[in-house]
Amino acid sequence: MxxxxxxxxxxxxxxxxxxxxxxxxxxxxxxxxxxxxxxANREEAGFxxxxxxxxxxxxxxxxxxxxxxLPAAKAFRDQIxxxxxxxxxxxxxxxxxxxxxxxxLESYPKFSDADRAKxxxxxxxxxxxxxxxxLGAYARALGFYQQAGSPPPDLEPLIWYKTGECLFRLGRLExxxxxxxxxxxTIVSSDPDTAGLVMFRRAQLLAEAGRPEEAIPAFQEFxxxxxxxxxxxxxxxxxARAYGERDDFKAAAAYLREQGPIQAVEQAxxxxxxxxxxxxxxxxxxxxxxxxxxxQGQADPELxxxxxxxxxxxxxxxxxxxxxxRLLKGWSQADPxxxxxxxxxxxxxxxxxxxxxxxxxxxxxxxxxxxxxxxxDRADFLLAETRFRRGEPAAAEKDYKNYLARxxxxxxxxxxxxxxxxxxxxQGDDAGAIEVLRKATPAGADPEILIRGYGLLAESYxxxxxxxxxxxxxxxxxxxxxxxxSAEEQALVRQAELYFRKGDYEKGLAIYAELxxxxxxxxxxxxxxxxxxxxxRLGRLExxNSVWQELAAGPEESSANLARFWLAxxxxxxxxxxxxxxxxxxxxxDEADFAAGVRWQMGxxxxxxxxxxxxxxxxxxxxxxxxxxxVDTRGRLLAVALQNEDYQGYVExxxxxxGSAPVSFSEAELLARVRAAxxxxxxxxxxxxxxxxxxxxxEEASVEEAAFRQAALKIYQDQREEGLKDLEKIxxxxxATPFADEINLYLGEELWRQSRCxxxxxxxxxxDLSQGGPERIARILFMTGVCQGKLGHTxxxxxxxxxxxxxxxGYSSFxxxxxxxxxxxxxxxxxxxxxxxxxxxxxQEEDRAVLAEAxxxxxxxxxxxxxxxxxxxxxxxxxxxxxxxxxxxxxxxxQAATILERLGQxxxxxxxxxxxxxxxxxxxxxxxxKQKLEAARQKLGGKPQK
Numbered sequence: 001m002x003x004x005x006x007x008x009x010x011x012x013x014x015x016x017x018x019x020x021x022x023x024x025x026x027x028x029x030x031x032x033x034x035x036x037x038x039x040a041n042r043e044e045a046g047f048x049x050x051x052x053x054x055x056x057x058x059x060x061x062x063x064x065x066x067x068x069x070l071p072a073a074k075a076f077r078d079q080i081x082x083x084x085x086x087x088x089x090x091x092x093x094x095x096x097x098x099x100x101x102x103x104x105l106e107s108y109p110k111f112s113d114a115d116r117a118k119x120x121x122x123x124x125x126x127x128x129x130x131x132x133x134x135l136g137a138y139a140r141a142l143g144f145y146q147q148a149g150s151p152p153p154d155l156e157p158l159i160w161y162k163t164g165e166c167l168f169r170l171g172r173l174e175x176x177x178x179x180x181x182x183x184x185x186t187i188v189s190s191d192p193d194t195a196g197l198v199m200f201r202r203a204q205l206l207a208e209a210g211r212p213e214e215a216i217p218a219f220q221e222f223x224x225x226x227x228x229x230x231x232x233x234x235x236x237x238x239x240a241r242a243y244g245e246r247d248d249f250k251a252a253a254a255y256l257r258e259q260g261p262i263q264a265v266e267q268a269x270x271x272x273x274x275x276x277x278x279x280x281x282x283x284x285x286x287x288x289x290x291x292x293x294x295x296q297g298q299a300d301p302e303l304x305x306x307x308x309x310x311x312x313x314x315x316x317x318x319x320x321x322x323x324x325x326r327l328l329k330g331w332s333q334a335d336p337x338x339x340x341x342x343x344x345x346x347x348x349x350x351x352x353x354x355x356x357x358x359x360x361x362x363x364x365x366x367x368x369x370x371x372x373x374x375x376x377d378r379a380d381f382l383l384a385e386t387r388f389r390r391g392e393p394a395a396a397e398k399d400y401k402n403y404l405a406r407x408x409x410x411x412x413x414x415x416x417x418x419x420x421x422x423x424x425x426x427q428g429d430d431a432g433a434i435e436v437l438r439k440a441t442p443a444g445a446d447p448e449i450l451i452r453g454y455g456l457l458a459e460s461y462x463x464x465x466x467x468x469x470x471x472x473x474x475x476x477x478x479x480x481x482x483x484x485x486s487a488e489e490q491a492l493v494r495q496a497e498l499y500f501r502k503g504d505y506e507k508g509l510a511i512y513a514e515l516x517x518x519x520x521x522x523x524x525x526x527x528x529x530x531x532x533x534x535x536x537r538l539g540r541l542e543x544x545n546s547v548w549q550e551l552a553a554g555p556e557e558s559s560a561n562l563a564r565f566w567l568a569x570x571x572x573x574x575x576x577x578x579x580x581x582x583x584x585x586x587x588x589x590d591e592a593d594f595a596a597g598v599r600w601q602m603g604x605x606x607x608x609x610x611x612x613x614x615x616x617x618x619x620x621x622x623x624x625x626x627x628x629x630x631v632d633t634r635g636r637l638l639a640v641a642l643q644n645e646d647y648q649g650y651v652e653x654x655x656x657x658x659g660s661a662p663v664s665f666s667e668a669e670l671l672a673r674v675r676a677a678x679x680x681x682x683x684x685x686x687x688x689x690x691x692x693x694x695x696x697x698x699e700e701a702s703v704e705e706a707a708f709r710q711a712a713l714k715i716y717q718d719q720r721e722e723g724l725k726d727l728e729k730i731x732x733x734x735x736a737t738p739f740a741d742e743i744n745l746y747l748g749e750e751l752w753r754q755s756r757c758x759x760x761x762x763x764x765x766x767x768d769l770s771q772g773g774p775e776r777i778a779r780i781l782f783m784t785g786v787c788q789g790k791l792g793h794t795x796x797x798x799x800x801x802x803x804x805x806x807x808x809x810g811y812s813s814f815x816x817x818x819x820x821x822x823x824x825x826x827x828x829x830x831x832x833x834x835x836x837x838x839x840x841x842x843x844q845e846e847d848r849a850v851l852a853e854a855x856x857x858x859x860x861x862x863x864x865x866x867x868x869x870x871x872x873x874x875x876x877x878x879x880x881x882x883x884x885x886x887x888x889x890x891x892x893x894x895q896a897a898t899i900l901e902r903l904g905q906x907x908x909x910x911x912x913x914x915x916x917x918x919x920x921x922x923x924x925x926x927x928x929x930k931q932k933l934e935a936a937r938q939k940l941g942g943k944p945q946k
Contacts, residue, residue, distance in 0.1 A: 022053075026053055049065050081101075081107070081108075085101040094128060119155075121148075129142070129148075133162060138170050145162055145163045161198060164180040191691065207238055216239055219242075253647040265300065268303050272303060279310060279317075287311075288315075291310055292311065294307035306631075309346065344379075345363075348360045358390075361383065364379050367379045377406075377412070384400045387399055388400075415449050421436040431460075451477055458471075496530070512530040512534060516528040545567065552564045552567060564584065565597070580601075581606070584602050597631065599621070600622060602618055607639075607643065638653050704739060705739065714726065731743050741771060761787040785821070801824065805840060809840050818841035831862075831864055835858055838861070848885060853885075859874035875895050875896040890919045909932075
């Protein structure tokens, strides 16, 4: 029976819709509505057009269609109302969404998706409440929360919690307390962390309301139920503050000192002091053992940072610079918030010492332009040294000149001139080297630099034929040589150091005593100091005192200062603390670490004298003037407060000491913890703080970020399917989420892996390439290009691959795919670009099979371009460079032979065909090669070759 045109068109459109081809279906439904405005299926077509647009996430378009269809709708009126509300919700048009959902529930109470509509109304009320809460409009926010009615189970505790917040802010304390108790009652038993958060907040609100008598038992109830909760330390502090509000700071201090977190702080501080003392005494194994415990334990971040840094120094003293660099690098990645310019330089120094030059250079380049002068001085010079050591003379020369321009009076100026002279000499510019090296050899410069400088200067003069000047420079170098230790002397010093490290002070002392008696240079005075140290470690204190007194009275400042420091230690050990401080006050030094150690020891001596006010002032000044010092001033300030019976000061300082513990429910703090847990891939911590954030947050973006990071971590931990579903859910709930770009990248890559190129391309093409680093951009360009190639969009593919190989050749996300890109470009007849891609593979690939294949394709590209001679050369490179890669080597010879045969060079062609036959026995290639060989031989017989 024949059908009408309108029925055929509707049947086509509906078929496309049922097959999931929504974009095509939408086009056909539009056509139907235009051509048959009075058609029999007009209402259903209008509804399905809106559904099609909704399903391809064109929510504005869908909402416009549903709005037009609603007035005349009959059979589909309930569904149109539902999707009107849904589209408006997703577009954050809350009033319009509420209106549609309420009409739906009033007119169609038994609608199949009524529960979903009710959930949306609760979500809108919650969202509106949060917006007003963020603005401080507590009464208005409360009204919205109360509009949520009977919310779904997952929303109910959140709404009760926020209701409690609003009531508290409005001064309705009893009602607030009731609301928070209801929040507790609605939290599932499987989520004790969130229950703990509500208990803590309830106690905190009581404290903020000035009701310490009720707050203290509320915090104690929280601690009893959650003894190991991350907020336990904050609860202890809150109880102490509540005591303080009753002016009973002594009770507050006593309470704190009984608690595990505070005891842990005091014990960790004492352990660090012990480790530092072991380090000063050269007892590196003991220091290492303590510091490893502090870095791996639960010490707060500030003390852990000090422990990591001191442990790195221990490793350097033990000749393990690479281990020191690895340690600090790992710490900086785990706790990036504590890595400032000073730490970057410190880590770069260790990396440089262990010859890890690339990561050292990266850190040095990250130091901010506004860094302190002394730090910038060292960083600029070290950057130049890094590039010099990497064998990059042009870059190093530029950096040394930059250093000299920025720091004309810097401590490394002579060495910078010396390096510039070396570079000039290496470049064969002897006249330029002479000019520069004269500046590297001023009076008073370091003897080692002068000796190297005069040596280079003499050589440059000699090459210029300036014999007298060369002799003069050589004579100057000769006079300075005695100031450096001979090879024999260096060996003895190393032996003495090892004896000291081993604890065999008698043998080490004998060597240092012998060396000290051989001169009066600065290095001999250093041997003399070590002689005194050996006597001190052997308990021969009077002799050590005599040696150090002699050095302290001498003219050499560095050895005199070091001797004074240890003389003061002897005096303190004899309980002459006042005398010790008098000795320490005589020390004047620009060396920051040494100066900090002196000030810290003076504070300890003042404590011993009972001058707690003086000790506190000393530690406070030390903390302000030397914030990077490797001393734990905070621990001493806590101890001084107790010794001085300053209980209020002790309580206040405990808060600083426990600064790592969360003390509030601020959204920003919880979001920071979510990010930190995501960075360290700590799933348990991430989930804990994400749940806390869900409870507290008023900004949707914060909750979405937490959900995004949880999903991304699942993907990282091989829970890929679950993580991707979570990402899709975020995008479905909020198409305008700030994380849409990153989510689409994850989803696009998954579709690309599945070779669903049309869907992958829809995700990838809209990504913002101005965001993110070059690795990300390279990956997007590659996947987009592959999809475009498979879909036949050749021109777009070529544009993306061209950009990829031109701008992102060196990035790891592209390394493995160069061959694939090159082959795709070759098939597109973009031979020059293909050759570039293959050549990049040759430069950076290590797999010899891949290298052989890349070299083969280069030959094919030149052959396709008609450059036969270049093609032959490139094909033969496969055989010469990768002979073990038989498949590619043999095939390349065959291709070269066919070109030679075509060019009439039959003798060379025969020779290659014979090789191919020999190498490809029992294969199809052997048969083809034999046929070609016979044909070439016949041609050779008819046309003899020269």
